[in-house]
Amino acid sequence: MIKLDVDYVRSCFPAFTQPLPSKTALFENAGGSYVAGAVLDRYFHFYTANKVQPYGASEICHAAGEQMDAGRQAMADLLGISTQSLTLGPSTTQNFNTLAVACGAIVDRGSAVIVTDQDHEANIGAWERLCQRLGANLRTWPINNQGELCLEDLEPLIDESVKVICMTHSSNIVGTINPVEKVIEMVRPMGIGIIVDGVSFAPHQWPAIPDLKPDAYCFSTYKTYATHLGVMYVAPEFAQRLDPQCHYFNIQYPEKRFDTAGPDHASIAALAGLGDYFADSHQHHFGANSADLYSRTQEISNLMHEHETELCQLLLDGIADLPLSILGRSTMQGREANIALRSSQYSSSALSEALAKADIAAGHGNFYAKRLLEKVGIEDSEDGVLRISFSHYNTRGETQRVVDVLQQLHRSE
Ligand SMILES: Cc1ncc(COP(=O)(O)O)c(C=O)c1O
Numbered sequence: 001m002i003k004l005d006v007d008y009v010r011s012c013f014p015a016f017t018q019p020l021p022s023k024t025a026l027f028e029n030a031g032g033s034y035v036a037g038a039v040l041d042r043y044f045h046f047y048t049a050n051k052v053q054p055y056g057a058s059e060i061c062h063a064a065g066e067q068m069d070a071g072r073q074a075m076a077d078l079l080g081i082s083t084q085s086l087t088l089g090p091s092t093t094q095n096f097n098t099l100a101v102a103c104g105a106i107v108d109r110g111s112a113v114i115v116t117d118q119d120h121e122a123n124i125g126a127w128e129r130l131c132q133r134l135g136a137n138l139r140t141w142p143i144n145n146q147g148e149l150c151l152e153d154l155e156p157l158i159d160e161s162v163k164v165i166c167m168t169h170s171s172n173i174v175g176t177i178n179p180v181e182k183v184i185e186m187v188r189p190m191g192i193g194i195i196v197d198g199v200s201f202a203p204h205q206w207p208a209i210p211d212l213k214p215d216a217y218c219f220s221t222y223k224t225y226a227t228h229l230g231v232m233y234v235a236p237e238f239a240q241r242l243d244p245q246c247h248y249f250n251i252q253y254p255e256k257r258f259d260t261a262g263p264d265h266a267s268i269a270a271l272a273g274l275g276d277y278f279a280d281s282h283q284h285h286f287g288a289n290s291a292d293l294y295s296r297t298q299e300i301s302n303l304m305h306e307h308e309t310e311l312c313q314l315l316l317d318g319i320a321d322l323p324l325s326i327l328g329r330s331t332m333q334g335r336e337a338n339i340a341l342r343s344s345q346y347s348s349s350a351l352s353e354a355l356a357k358a359d360i361a362a363g364h365g366n367f368y369a370k371r372l373l374e375k376v377g378i379e380d381s382e383d384g385v386l387r388i389s390f391s392h393y394n395t396r397g398e399t400q401r402v403v404d405v406l407q408q409l410h411r412s413e
Pocket of ligand 1: 120
């Protein structure tokens, strides 16, 4: 059975040659990952070789435009979608804001939008503001006392007034993988749009948009080992129903329809390096292969996911008998390697500080999912939860260090 070669993976990340990243065990990955060397190379090249207005007649402007096109094309190929359905924005928060304004075309007074209590604020606030502006109803899919979303709690919220459902693929706190496929199956016949926040999911499992078939899917590349951008897929037929948010003379270009910001050109060009990273990793693990980039990316992403799942299981086993409560499931069944917990003996900030003393980076707080924390009864959401979020470059040794610190802390009482 092929397993992820973590030494190889780490050799692809120049961060590990630097003093702080090499001594720190990074478990803050849900906040942002290290950047693959192939991405950095493209980024540096763009800024040094041709940081000019792209797409002009001169050789240098042409080169800049070509590199940006290659970045866009690589992202589309990685996702198995067309470049026309791909919007690159500065962040997912910005993309959701843009999308919510665009949805003013299908939401009106008396209609309803469903959000969840589990989402990051980026996929709630934009919809709340839209509903307030248009006099539409905001309905909330509630969480259970574990912080999880259950389909039976969504059903009563659905009727013909609902225009869109905005939900997370997996929460940045709870980690459970939500049943997006089932929601789509249930509501698509009613013409309801499904908008998915994949920010917390994509770093652990590369999204399979062609299989999932959402109406819109967003994630952030600064958490998937690349530059700081927000990727937004909008299904072509859904896009046509929405108000364009671009300059009027760009409406004819589908890929510009929701482009309000024109993010950093070098960051777009550098996305081609993410394509290189997945392709090279695939070749390293599986040998030369002529399958399309999307299929190869799915395959290598499965290896990354299996590796993270193993590490996270090691953590769960190591802390099982400590006085810690985990939000969501305490098994890896149906969850991502992203664990949020609280201690009955220490504040979350104290846990984070104890880990920091052992050169382990794991933050605490509400991670912008403030409503979720309040709903599960965590009143001090600034102290919030300790979050231990894995990436595929983490090692067993690093994970054991986390376990050791948490054990020592709780057993010394
Ligand atoms: C689950 C989730 N959704 C949305 C966002 C917002 O993404 P961005 O920082 O790109 O605006 C984040 C950021 O941490 C997140 O974790």
